[in-house]
Amino acid sequence: MTAFIHSQPSTDVLPRRSAGVAAGDFVFATGNALDPSTGRRAATAQTITDEVRLCFAAIDNVLREAGLTRSDLVKTTCWVTDEAHRPEFIEAYRAECAVGVYPARVTMEAGLPGQCRIAIEAVACGSTPGGESC
Amino acid sequence: MSTITRGGPFAYASSLAIDVVTMSLVPEADTVRNETRLVFDRITAQLESKGASLGDVIKTTCYLRDESYLAEFVQAYDEVFQSHSPATHIAILGIAGNCRVQIEVVATRTPAERDEHAPIPSAVNTLDPKESQ
Numbered sequence: 492m493t494a495f496i497h498s499q500p501s502t503d504v505l506p507r508r509s510a511g512v513a514a515g516d517f518v519f520a521t522g523n524a525l526d527p528s529t530g531r532r533a534a535t536a537q538t539i540t541d542e543v544r545l546c547f548a549a550i551d552n553v554l555r556e557a558g559l560t561r562s563d564l565v566k567t568t569c570w571v572t573d574e575a576h577r578p579e580f581i582e583a584y585r586a587e588c589a590v591g592v593y594p595a596r597v598t599m600e601a602g603l604p605g606q607c608r609i610a611i612e613a614v615a616c617g618s619t620p621g622g623e624s625c
Numbered sequence: 626m627s628t629i630t631r632g633g634p635f636a637y638a639s640s641l642a643i644d645v646v647t648m649s650l651v652p653e654a655d656t657v658r659n660e661t662r663l664v665f666d667r668i669t670a671q672l673e674s675k676g677a678s679l680g681d682v683i684k685t686t687c688y689l690r691d692e693s694y695l696a697e698f699v700q701a702y703d704e705v706f707q708s709h710s711p712a713t714h715i716a717i718l719g720i721a722g723n724c725r726v727q728i729e730v731v732a733t734r735t736p737a738e739r740d741e742h743a744p745i746p747s748a749v750n751t752l753d754p755k756e757s758q
Contacts, residue, residue, distance in 0.1 A: 493683055493733055498710045504695050506702035508713035512683040514733045515634045519684045521714050568686075570716055602692055602717025612686070612714050 496520075496556045502530030504604035511553030518563075520553035522546035522611035523603070532606045539576050542609040543583035550613050562589045563615040569598040570610040580609060629671040636677050639729035640667035641720060648722045657694045660726045661701035672732055679705065681732040684712045688727040692717050698726060 497510035502525075511520035524536035524545035536542040547561070554560055571580050577598065588594075594613070603610050629638040642654035642663040654660035669679055689698055695715070702713075711730070720727045 495683075495710055495712075501699055501703055503699065505715065506699045506713060507706065507710045509710045510712065512712045514683050517634070519712050519731070521712050599716075599718075604692065604695055604715050604717070610714065610716075 494557070496553045499527055502527070502605075504530045510549060511557070513557040516617050518554060518557045518559055518615040518617065520550040520613045520615070522548075522550040522613060523605075523607055524549075524609065525605050525607060530605050532608070536607075539579040539609060540583040540586075542607070543580060543587060543611075546609055546611040547587045550611065554615055557615070557617070559615050559617050560589075561587075562592050563617055564592070564594040564613050565616050566595045566614040567597075568612040569596060570601050570603055570612075571598060572600065572603055572608045574600055576608055584611075629675060634733060636672065636675050636681070636732040637729065638668050638671040638732065639727070640664050640671065641724045641727040642667070643722050643724050650723050650725075654724075657697040657725055658701040660724070661698055661728075662705070664726050664728050665705050668728060668730055672730075677732045680708065682706075682711050682730045683733055684731040685714070686729050687713065687715045688720055689715065689717050690720050690725045694725050 492513075492515070494513045495509040496512060499505075499508055499510065501507045505525070508521075511518060522545075524533050524542045525531065526533040532542070533545060536545050550564075551561065554563065569580070569584070571577055580598070584596075585593075629636060642651050642660045643649065644651050650660065651663065654663050665679065672678055672681065687698070687702070689695065
């Protein structure tokens, strides 16, 4: 079974898309701090820490719809637009992780749409039909 | 290197509109819009070779060489996915040759195919509190 979660309309910088998708035992979530009404980084994302928090909040919204939590995350791909943001990003990221649960992570420097400085793609895994955890 | 693989319940495909002999953009990809269409044509061919289609795509990661290509890319992308909206991430970075667009997709297997395969191996969360990178 496949379920698209929080489908969103196009903006000038992002196509029509879903914030996440649940497919079988897996959930894929995109975390960013875009304001959907403007297609730009939300005004509340002033610091890198703010932006990381908003990225995880977006991921939480997808996980919640799929019946999962951050403890079910298994992998993240993280994007920062400038190496100068990396130290604050790492600190904020670790603060957002459940204690002792650190998904496999890669962090890369690249440009992002809408003046965002941070984005996080996440993969989570729930239980198998037989009740066994992934 | 493969441009498409299947593992567990998913197929993974990626492409760009490159001529691998010249390592340059093919002439048909004269605009960002045409380049995007061509990339999806190639991905479609890959998916179809494994019995899947664009309708099975659930997630994309899209790479553009320059942010100025975004508006034209968004328009072309919206034309490709009219029946459903995959989870989508876009990053701006360098791409091989003079290509402007590269796309990777994750597609689901059909339920019938999925039933034929063994359960997915366990995933492990690291427990190292000093995890960092």
